[in-house]
Amino acid sequence: MYSNDKRSLFEKQYLRLYKKLYYCALAVLCRESEAADAVRESVLAMYAVYSGECTAREFDVRIFSALIKTTEKLHRNKSFSRDVEVVKDDVPQVLAEIKKISPKERLCLALNGIAGLSAADIADITEMKSTEVRANISDGRERLKNIGMKGLGRGVLIKGQEDMFPIPEKLRPENIGEMLDNGSMAITAAAMEAANKNPEIVRKQSKIPKIAAAAAAVVVVAGVGFMLRDWKTPEKTKKAEKVIAQEEKKDDLGFVGLRRGSYKSLHTFLIESDVQSWKYLGENVLLRYINDRDNEETNLSYIMGAYFRENCIYEGGGEITLLTSRDHSKKEISHPERFLQENDKVFDAGSTSIKSCKLDKGKAEFSEHDMMSETFIRKDLAENQADKEKGTGYGPYVFGMMLNGDELIALYDFYKPEMIGDKKINQEYCGFCVFDKNSEELLYEYEQPGIMEDLIIGDNGRITVISRYSSGRSAAEAEKYISGEPAFLPETYENGEASLIDEDDIYISAKAEMPVLKIMSSIDTAGEMKCTDKLALTVSSSKIIEKGSDIWIASRCGVSDESAMQMMKIDTSAGLEIKAFGDIPSDAVFAFDDYISSFSAVNGVLYISSGERAIAFDEELNCLGQYKRTVYLDKPEVGDEEWPGNFSGSVLDGSTVYFAEYMSGEDDSREAVVLESADLSDINSPKVTSYKEDTLSAPVVTDGAYGEEWFADDDVCLIISDHYDDDVASLLLKLVSLRPEDVVEGKASRPVFKTAWTEDGFARGYTEYDTDNAIPIRRPGVLSQIEDLKCEPNGILYCPINGKYCCLPLETEFDHDAYEISMNEYYQYLIDGEDDKVAEDYDEDGNTVYYYYNSKTAKQNYILIEIDGEELKVVGKTSFEPKDIDDIYHYPYLDVTGFVVYDDYLYIFSSRSLVESFPLKDIK
Numbered sequence: 001m002y003s004n005d006k007r008s009l010f011e012k013q014y015l016r017l018y019k020k021l022y023y024c025a026l027a028v029l030c031r032e033s034e035a036a037d038a039v040r041e042s043v044l045a046m047y048a049v050y051s052g053e054c055t056a057r058e059f060d061v062r063i064f065s066a067l068i069k070t071t072e073k074l075h076r077n078k079s080f081s082r083d084v085e086v087v088k089d090d091v092p093q094v095l096a097e098i099k100k101i102s103p104k105e106r107l108c109l110a111l112n113g114i115a116g117l118s119a120a121d122i123a124d125i126t127e128m129k130s131t132e133v134r135a136n137i138s139d140g141r142e143r144l145k146n147i148g149m150k151g152l153g154r155g156v157l158i159k160g161q162e163d164m165f166p167i168p169e170k171l172r173p174e175n176i177g178e179m180l181d182n183g184s185m186a187i188t189a190a191a192m193e194a195a196n197k198n199p200e201i202v203r204k205q206s207k208i209p210k211i212a213a214a215a216a217a218v219v220v221v222a223g224v225g226f227m228l229r230d231w232k233t234p235e236k237t238k239k240a241e242k243v244i245a246q247e248e249k250k251d252d253l254g255f256v257g258l259r260r261g262s263y264k265s266l267h268t269f270l271i272e273s274d275v276q277s278w279k280y281l282g283e284n285v286l287l288r289y290i291n292d293r294d295n296e297e298t299n300l301s302y303i304m305g306a307y308f309r310e311n312c313i314y315e316g317g318g319e320i321t322l323l324t325s326r327d328h329s330k331k332e333i334s335h336p337e338r339f340l341q342e343n344d345k346v347f348d349a350g351s352t353s354i355k356s357c358k359l360d361k362g363k364a365e366f367s368e369h370d371m372m373s374e375t376f377i378r379k380d381l382a383e384n385q386a387d388k389e390k391g392t393g394y395g396p397y398v399f400g401m402m403l404n405g406d407e408l409i410a411l412y413d414f415y416k417p418e419m420i421g422d423k424k425i426n427q428e429y430c431g432f433c434v435f436d437k438n439s440e441e442l443l444y445e446y447e448q449p450g451i452m453e454d455l456i457i458g459d460n461g462r463i464t465v466i467s468r469y470s471s472g473r474s475a476a477e478a479e480k481y482i483s484g485e486p487a488f489l490p491e492t493y494e495n496g497e498a499s500l501i502d503e504d505d506i507y508i509s510a511k512a513e514m515p516v517l518k519i520m521s522s523i524d525t526a527g528e529m530k531c532t533d534k535l536a537l538t539v540s541s542s543k544i545i546e547k548g549s550d551i552w553i554a555s556r557c558g559v560s561d562e563s564a565m566q567m568m569k570i571d572t573s574a575g576l577e578i579k580a581f582g583d584i585p586s587d588a589v590f591a592f593d594d595y596i597s598s599f600s601a602v603n604g605v606l607y608i609s610s611g612e613r614a615i616a617f618d619e620e621l622n623c624l625g626q627y628k629r630t631v632y633l634d635k636p637e638v639g640d641e642e643w644p645g646n647f648s649g650s651v652l653d654g655s656t657v658y659f660a661e662y663m664s665g666e667d668d669s670r671e672a673v674v675l676e677s678a679d680l681s682d683i684n685s686p687k688v689t690s691y692k693e694d695t696l697s698a699p700v701v702t703d704g705a706y707g708e709e710w711f712a713d714d715d716v717c718l719i720i721s722d723h724y725d726d727d728v729a730s731l732l733l734k735l736v737s738l739r740p741e742d743v744v745e746g747k748a749s750r751p752v753f754k755t756a757w758t759e760d761g762f763a764r765g766y767t768e769y770d771t772d773n774a775i776p777i778r779r780p781g782v783l784s785q786i787e788d789l790k791c792e793p794n795g796i797l798y799c800p801i802n803g804k805y806c807c808l809p810l811e812t813e814f815d816h817d818a819y820e821i822s823m824n825e826y827y828q829y830l831i832d833g834e835d836d837k838v839a840e841d842y843d844e845d846g847n848t849v850y851y852y853y854n855s856k857t858a859k860q861n862y863i864l865i866e867i868d869g870e871e872l873k874v875v876g877k878t879s880f881e882p883k884d885i886d887d888i889y890h891y892p893y894l895d896v897t898g899f900v901v902y903d904d905y906l907y908i909f910s911s912r913s914l915v916e917s918f919p920l921k922d923i924k
Helices: 003-029 032-049 055-076 094-099 103-114 119-126 130-146 175-183 190-197 210-224 236-242 264-270 275-279 285-289 297-310 376-384 472-478 586-592 791-800 823-831
Strands: 258-260 313-315 320-322 339-342 347-348 353-362 365-366 398-404 405-422 423-438 441-449 452-457 462-469 492-494 497-499 507-509 517-524 530-537 541-546 549-555 565-571 579-583 598-602 605-609 611-618 623-628 642-644 648-653 656-665 671-680 687-690 699-701 708-711 714-727 728-737 744-757 763-779 782-792 805-809 811-823 838-842 848-859 862-868 873-877 894-900 905-910 914-919
Touching: 003 032, 003 055, 003 175, 003 823, 032 055, 032 175, 055 119, 094 541, 103 119, 103 130, 103 671, 130 297, 190 763, 210 275, 264 472, 264 507, 285 365, 320 648, 320 656, 347 398, 347 714, 347 894, 353 905, 365 914, 376 441, 376 805, 398 452, 405 452, 423 452, 423 462, 423 472, 441 517, 462 728, 472 873, 492 530, 507 823, 530 744, 541 805, 549 914, 598 648, 605 656, 605 791, 648 862, 656 763, 671 744, 687 805, 714 791, 714 805, 728 873, 782 873, 805 894, 823 838, 823 848
Parallel strands: 313 541, 507 530, 699 763
Antiparallel strands: 258 507, 320 699, 339 347, 347 353, 353 365, 398 405, 405 423, 423 441, 441 492, 452 462, 462 517, 492 497, 517 530, 541 549, 549 565, 565 579, 598 605, 605 611, 611 623, 642 744, 648 656, 656 671, 656 744, 671 687, 708 714, 714 728, 728 782, 744 763, 805 862, 811 848, 838 848, 862 873, 894 905, 905 914
16 A cells, blocks of 8 residues: 555544544543653554554554553552552542552543443453453442443543543644654554554564563552562752751641741742652643533532542541441431422522522422522623633532521632733632522622632530642742732632731641642631631642531641651631641551541541551640551462452541441442451550451441442431343442341451463453352341343433432433435544534444434433332332433433432432423323
């Protein structure tokens, strides 16, 4: 084939695949720069061996094979091993969530969901068995769902991916010529061979020396908690050392290592903070994400709401329920929601709006009044600061509402572009508005810098707002601050009035390295609402611990000093008063970095625990001592290429800590086997009890955290889980009791990670469960269950209705009028921007077939289930007619904002203020 023809065909194939390649690599590697390098190398490898004579399916398998070999190389270069603990990277929140699932599940999910490859094709690429591929896809989907994500699918890493993770300029189709002509980089032989492989035949090669293969083997365990220390921790810069080396002395605060600052000292801190810490922060990932307004409000709400919730832990929290207490740890805590109902009134939040709706015997009448329309953030701040063409398109993003007596509190995040010097800085902001829920009158409004991490309503009504501000370094670098107004520290706004955080309210930690500020404000709601206290702290919290009016902030100091982590106690009862400040012992930092499982505060002592340790602090946060668990399962008899899994957790009950290993239950649930407890009332003489030989004697029960769960009442929990059969989800609903008298015996199996060597000398990892040596456990008793519901699994996010009902979307029925088109026509439609009207598929011979869609319809029905005491009852299902849709992959249930059962009617609310109602007596 002539080279020009080859080049033209290759560029067309790249136009078809470039997004899938990048987002697939990003899902596997979870690092943007490495994903771009992987795509570039795989493209060059494919072009080097491309003859122009292969089907589209063959091209897909070959180029994605090259991509996976390249990602393996990048993993190996980071020296992964099962022998040493992971060194955590600072990565965007969404990628950090994806990274929680195992590498092989990420790999199979990405190739199936994003790349659109079949299990057979993935088996060719990865040299796994097709059954193992399907299992990884199913398991990965379940784990993603459990961490609040809907999964990877149809070219999509996440919704809004091109705003959040834009395609690098060098990978854009218009630059493919430059890449092919001038691209120069080391391409591995494995990538070249993969690019030249036949999809139907797995090549038999094993030429790589065993020592090199052993290095490759450790790729598989990157997601389960192990990593070599060959990776060098970046050395501290001289500037960072200067910041850290402040004299350790007490000032008027009375705390060692914490001093009052000034605008000048805060500016110096931001400029001189550790560069290695800062360079990973970039633009706040959540702020980039909220730019996407493309009908993804529900998904955005879930992501933002999950970020808000995951920063905080509450007393007795964890996945282990103690039978010694009737106050079960899983009892739900009120969190912001974008859909609220109170009797006949519903509040429904849009992107930047909130509207109320009155219900009356099947009729739903929305108010024409947008409650946010008269706010300062909408009328002035956002309109004046955001892109004029988009108006409030950049904010505020309403991510939740809370009812508090006669008031409705709305929470939002946004960013405010500002010019500092000659540089445009996107200052992240958050805020809240208080409305009278009856009259809908605006009572109070407040905005402060940072993305909201927590909003606490105290027993006396005082509101405390905590946010994370990450743009400070960019702002400080843009402003050569000497004196006057500090533009690098944004203003707060109270009812539209701007003010700075006072210098007296700035606090700088001697060990802090990361240029992330914790901004806190306290609003007195007694009488006329007003902000009485503000703080700017140089801490980047790992967790916020709440109990009553006290909060504790656990903060990692930076990446150049891995042994530095600090604790701060703040009293919020009458404002913001720093009560104590101290260090977590250096040898325990790794165990607690972003992983405080549980806490308890009793008799003036604060206990925190992870999966391996528990620490006790006095009221001044002096460390009283720590306990490291001693009881573990015996190491099973495994081969040289196998090792047991080790996923640990804990829960505190007063001064007693329980340590557990997480395993797989009989129905693939996640169970906890408690092996040990330690009474730490005297931390230096702990009283240890081992349950290793008799796990049933441990006073705990696990509720099978394998799906979504809600409490119907204090002791009864609804659990919904799914499994896949040929990509069709079936749901299992269980109503379980946590009452001791209802507990039943079950079994849990230990995961064992195994290594299989491929014929070209690489290692693939997989997990098996040791069912032959299953361990007895106690599980909640099943009161009632419904099996094999053919439902859309992601719809369970919207199902709880007042603890009484759940409404689930049944499997979507699509009907499309389409005809086949040529490849050239397909590409022309892509170029013309009509990608929503075309799609590709494979025929029986593996050749790509292209279609143009004249019309697209989808039929979506819902099933209503009632929790009647201790029984689940199917009320019936709705009857909808097919509806036209714009996108061939659009699922109508994704437009749903909420369900209401009121006055013997089911109401289904959708975006754009659409409501369908059904009499319960007519739902069959």
